Amino acid sequence: MKKFAFLPASLLMLGTVIGAAHATPSAGRAVNRDFAKLSIDGSRAFDDIAMARSALANNDIAGAQKLLVDANNALTRAKSDNRVFMKAEAQLVPAKKAPKGAPAPSAAPGTQPVAWLPVDGEYIVTEDLEPTSPKGAAVTSANTSLNKGKPGQAAQTLQVAGVDVDFVLAIAPLDASASDVYRATNLLTGKDVKNADNALQDAQNSIRFVSEDMVGTPAGQGAGKKAAH
Template sequence: MEMKKIGLLSASLLMLGAATGVASATPSNTRAVNRDFTKLSIDGSRAFDDITMARTALANGDTAGATKLLTDANNAFTRAKTDNRVFMKAESQLSKPKKVPAGAPVPTTAPNTQPVAWLPVDGEYIVTEDLEPTSAKGTAITAANASLNKGKTAQASQNLQVAAVDVDFVLAIAPLQASADDVYRATNLLAGKDTKGADAALADAQNSIRFVTEDMVETPDAPAGGKAKKSK
């Protein structure tokens, strides 16, 4: 299953959800939007963008392009191993959100009870109201989507705040070592001209993604004399 990536490193997608009556919805504001994006790993996001693009390249018969993308993904995973956004937790202990993005991978096995390192690779703001796309709030979400896809988080937040749209932030996390192993395996299979096997290995990495509530990941501490660095 191909994971729906939302943007290169910076943007999340506001989804028109039908989750009415969600009690924990938090009004969007600039501070919250900027804070949430500090929880994402730049290298982790890059690796999964590479995975998605590599699968597209394979589907188009561009093995040379896929090879370059997998080299980049392997390097990104190596850097991500020292990312302060990595956290240890057993899958069985993950805090699941009330609603997950459409098309989210569905686990096929029981959750593992052994702690592993997880890497936050993406995030989505999911609207907790049942909205008509043509309503004032629906229009605000469309405008916010456009801003987020350009990396303009403050502008997106302003659109939502003016319209008083409530959203929940959901994080996409990946098991670091397993994902890195899948990409390494895909690289070797591709080197052996097994494009089908390489694609299957990349699909395994995408299907290892889990969605959790934002409180599973702490915002990294700001360096002395400065502010926490935001994803871009």
């Protein structure tokens, strides 16, 4: 995942992520199905939020303001996105492994349905692997391939070894996120940089991580194979 400063880089270390481009052709349909769930406008808005916070950190107020105009427009468009779904936070199924450093919810999950916007997604290795085990060695080999710019080879290595991965969706509460960005925009207009940044952080902290399983195991590998869905 790329939109949040607390998320790890996309090298395939134990417990970190395999990006969409790292999927093998044999997993292509599952990947297309998974990533088709993401909102283009939602993804754009949260890219803008992350970049606006970076601009504020660098005292680029004008740059942050332009990014927030774009984020506001993107979130307005997202309200008609057919990828938005209604669910109470208490009904969400958390990912098996949330990204390292992801903030914990500050309040009890809500029980009233709200609109959720899927804004990002990645694949995370779900197994706790010993580095010296065959699967651990496969992860090490996959890392080597990634460092050489060969993501397809990395994914193939993991697939052959039957390393389990989990598709993690980052979802944002649409109305609350739009309110946070609008609030940040007004605060920044009033030159209140600190609280504008806090409002954008609130939007990022409202992200929740939910998962759908996917195992990169070839057909015929036996009981360890689970269907992608």
